[in-house]
Amino acid sequence: MQDRAVTRVVIGILALQGAFAEHQDMLQKVSGREKIDVVQVRTPEDLARCDALIIPGGESTTIALLARLSGLTEPLKEFVRTKVIWGTCAGAILLSQSVTNAKKGGQELLGGVSVRIARNGWGSQVESFEAPLQVHGLRDSNVPFTGVFIRAPVILSLQATPSEPAIQVISRVPANLVPQCIVEDGPDQAVVALRQGRHLLTTFHPELTDDNRFHEYFVRECVVPSISS
Amino acid sequence: MSASPQIPQGAGSALGSSVGAPTRSQTKDGGSSNLGTFGVKSGLAQMLKGGVIMDVINADQARIAEEAGACAVMALERVPADIRAQGGVARMSDPHMIKEIVEAVTIPVMAKVRIGHFVEAQILQSIGIDYIDESEVLTPADEEHHINKHSFKVPFVCGARNLGEALRRISEGAAFIRTKGEAGTGNVVEAVRHQRAVSSEIRRVSVMGEDELYAYAKDIQAPFHLLKETARLKRLPVVNFAAGGVATPADAALMMQLGSDGVFVGSGIFLSGDPAKRARAIVQAVTHYNNPKILAEISENIGAAMVGLSIDADLKGGHMADRGW
Numbered sequence: 417m418q419d420r421a422v423t424r425v426v427i428g429i430l431a432l433q434g435a436f437a438e439h440q441d442m443l444q445k446v447s448g449r450e451k452i453d454v455v456q457v458r459t460p461e462d463l464a465r466c467d468a469l470i471i472p473g474g475e476s477t478t479i480a481l482l483a484r485l486s487g488l489t490e491p492l493k494e495f496v497r498t499k500v501i502w503g504t505c506a507g508a509i510l511l512s513q514s515v516t517n518a519k520k521g522g523q524e525l526l527g528g529v530s531v532r533i534a535r536n537g538w539g540s541q542v543e544s545f546e547a548p549l550q551v552h553g554l555r556d557s558n559v560p561f562t563g564v565f566i567r568a569p570v571i572l573s574l575q576a577t578p579s580e581p582a583i584q585v586i587s588r589v590p591a592n593l594v595p596q597c598i599v600e601d602g603p604d605q606a607v608v609a610l611r612q613g614r615h616l617l618t619t620f621h622p623e624l625t626d627d628n629r630f631h632e633y634f635v636r637e638c639v640v641p642s643i644s645s
Numbered sequence: 646m647s648a649s650p651q652i653p654q655g656a657g658s659a660l661g662s663s664v665g666a667p668t669r670s671q672t673k674d675g676g677s678s679n680l681g682t683f684g685v686k687s688g689l690a691q692m693l694k695g696g697v698i699m700d701v702i703n704a705d706q707a708r709i710a711e712e713a714g715a716c717a718v719m720a721l722e723r724v725p726a727d728i729r730a731q732g733g734v735a736r737m738s739d740p741h742m743i744k745e746i747v748e749a750v751t752i753p754v755m756a757k758v759r760i761g762h763f764v765e766a767q768i769l770q771s772i773g774i775d776y777i778d779e780s781e782v783l784t785p786a787d788e789e790h791h792i793n794k795h796s797f798k799v800p801f802v803c804g805a806r807n808l809g810e811a812l813r814r815i816s817e818g819a820a821f822i823r824t825k826g827e828a829g830t831g832n833v834v835e836a837v838r839h840q841r842a843v844s845s846e847i848r849r850v851s852v853m854g855e856d857e858l859y860a861y862a863k864d865i866q867a868p869f870h871l872l873k874e875t876a877r878l879k880r881l882p883v884v885n886f887a888a889g890g891v892a893t894p895a896d897a898a899l900m901m902q903l904g905s906d907g908v909f910v911g912s913g914i915f916l917s918g919d920p921a922k923r924a925r926a927i928v929q930a931v932t933h934y935n936n937p938k939i940l941a942e943i944s945e946n947i948g949a950a951m952v953g954l955s956i957d958a959d960l961k962g963g964h965m966a967d968r969g970w
Binding site for chain 1: 925
């Protein structure tokens, strides 16, 4: 590749159910040296075109079932092993290693990030909230980022083994916002954004704000390094 | 007093908080949060997009719906087709039944209240329901006023036949709009009429100048600032689902191609021959609505559809879409 050539990246957004259009709008507003093509992914053929993928918010049970019925479950698991993925809310649940408050009979996950997560950790919709967050590594990181938590999951514990990439916490909510009904021992339940290896995980919804710093961060810190390496 | 007009703000604009949604600040140890902002109310509707919300009357049906991929369920005592057939006053469901459904599933649970019946809404908010449908399918409690939905933490969805009605509901605090297709008929014609009406009015206003918007706002009895915002966005400022009369995967895909963000299915699932199969097929149809090949595959062998009714002056149970003001 020539030095001054514009990098082209294809970022897919899993478009089975949920807020995928919002992610697409945000990505199209990210300006950088890269030329970003955004693809809505509904079939294995769509996924094969992508360098990176965002799994949006929605209902994790619905998305998992539609992935299975669309023949996407195995291709997605392979994608998790080799490429970059960002999961928001339901997407974070699907990328986690294990889930509590799962639907009766359990639910299918893709795995890939070494966390244990609880669905609807804050309770029902009347407990949904917005809160200002400090996020490490964002542009203008002294300006808080508005975290929108909608029936959000709570990360119960980080459990990376020594052989796995280390987990890097990039944002926590203040301890007093951690739901009382959940509190186990340990500081992990305040974590709302983290990275592990190629993957990014947020339990809130950057795509519902007017602030594209998180999408810019994903492109700059996760996507571009992975395709140039 | 601020004279600035109230425009529903998306999430992340809590500082503006211009819609007057209730907020609660927690200041202990410096961590603060805002509960029940318009951003989280409309945000939950955004998470439901591309999904199917199914009417259920008990915990067993709710489990079938969840397993079939519903993104939410609507808890009610009788499906609209039965309300139509049996007549009488239709009210909010027994909170005990709703709580059983909440216990049975992990997806959001909605429930209906009568138009204008704000006490039914207070009851549902207190038991922690995720969304309230102020619905014409139940018998109206007030023939002049809708509920002031700004004063609730729980979000509301309301029906609308046209742009003016949609914007009136949003100005009252609705965070989610749906069509008012004739519930319980298995006949999609009215939902199509409403979706087309809203889309064509939005196309028209998107090219209007401000002076024309003032006149048009008066004409359709819509608040000017919401009409102006709709013209700028070229869509409703909140999520818009199809509801009423959807009975087949093809009906659901039709509504999606006409511009709906998702679909409610009422009587169409549990009054059909094979509810689990039909539910799953409609869920897939909403995802793959632009792919006729997949639509053909999922429409095969899904059992008998519910019996349909034609919508005319003699329609048993009357025209529910005319309720709402």
